[in-house]
Amino acid sequence: MELRHLRYFVAVAEERHFGRAAQRLHMAQPPLSQQIKALETELGVQLLERSTRRVDLTPAGERYLERARAVLEAVDVAAGEARRVQDGEVGHLRIGFTGSATYELLPRLARRLREQLPGLTLELTGEMLTPRQVRALKTHEIDLGFLRPPVRVPDLEVHVLRNEPLVAVLPETHPLAERQSVVLGDLRDEVFISYPSHQASVTYDAVLSACGRVGFSPKEIHEVAETSTLVSFVAAGLGVALVPASVQHLQITGAVYRPISDVTHEVGLAMAHRSGDRTPHMDRVLAQVRSLLEE
Template identity: 55%
Template structure:
């Protein structure tokens, strides 16, 4: 038995006429009749009763038709799904994201993906530090990473999505909270709240490098894994922090954000990375949406 036998039987059973069924199938009537008889012979039961005037389903034929239709529809659905997955309009995608972009870019991206690619199941993993995302990409645990540079691995393909200026997060009652801008040198002697160091955080290295350029070593009082925790500790008055601008989207009460001033604007890039060998039509479609969202997204208010 082949799928064509089921398609032949379905046409005859729905038309209840061999001539019309043959026209529908674009085949001659005699071969169609032969195929139906061969199917009945293989099953060992009559599926149709025939006379010179009419064709009718037997009880066995009616039951067989229900299952045959379900099988054929499932096969057609499977083919359609395979084509949509190959074309990037269906499937599943897991996105990892650094803390600051988790609260700004990621919500807008997920909404845009739901609208542009409704057949794609998107799973997000926020608050992932860059090294963890790289490991997850290489292990196939995530498909797309939104992270900070540097990303240097031959198995990963990387592009810059946008550049986020750096802000200083201050407790609202801090003397510098009313300033129009704050330089790194202004923070000499302050307690710092930073992301976990020891090679696990890009922003930790950024803060250390900025302070070294200003001639001092930051006095780090608290190291945290999540951006939300970092900002909460600043609001509690436990220190100051240097953060990418999208962090302001958190809107934590008790924090004031001021631009980091200097000879040139201080900023950190946001990258999109994926495994080179895993590049697919789906990843490319998601990247197209990501680029559009990143271009149109407005900067969060700071204050």
């Protein structure tokens, strides 16, 4: 039995006439009659009662019509889903975001993808420092990562999206919080809150470099793994911090953000995926990312 036999039968059953069914199917009537007779012979069941004027369904034919319609509908649905997968409209993607991108890029991208690619299933994980994302990409725990370059791993393809300056995070009670901008050298005696040094944090290295360019190295650094914890520590008065500008989207009572006036130090944001692991739906996501950042 072939799908065309089901389509032939459904056409005859719905038209109740071989001639009209043949016209609907764009074929001659005799071959259609022969195919329906062959179907009945194969099933060992009479599906149709034929007369000179019309065709009626037997009780077995009524039930077979229900099942045949369901089969054909399922086949059409499967074909449509296959086309959408091929076109990148359907798929499953696991995405990791570095701490700062968690509070700015993640919500914007999630909204965009929900609007533009509603058939895409997403797993979004925030607060993933770059080394953790690199490991997760290599072990296939995530498919796409938004992280801080440089990333020098042979099996990963990395695309730099933008660069952003460091800004200062201060307790709102800090004397410098009243200023519109901060001179980095004025923070030389402060306790710094920063990302972990032992995890090869790009931002940690950028903070030390920025301080070094104005002639000091932080005397004391408290290390935390998550951006929200870092800003909360500052809000609690435990120290000050330098973070990428996008962290300003994270608003925590007691902490204020101020631009730095005496030194410009930027950190990059990049997206990374496994080399040769591009899928149609990932290509669509990458296009949406670029469009979002251009806006």
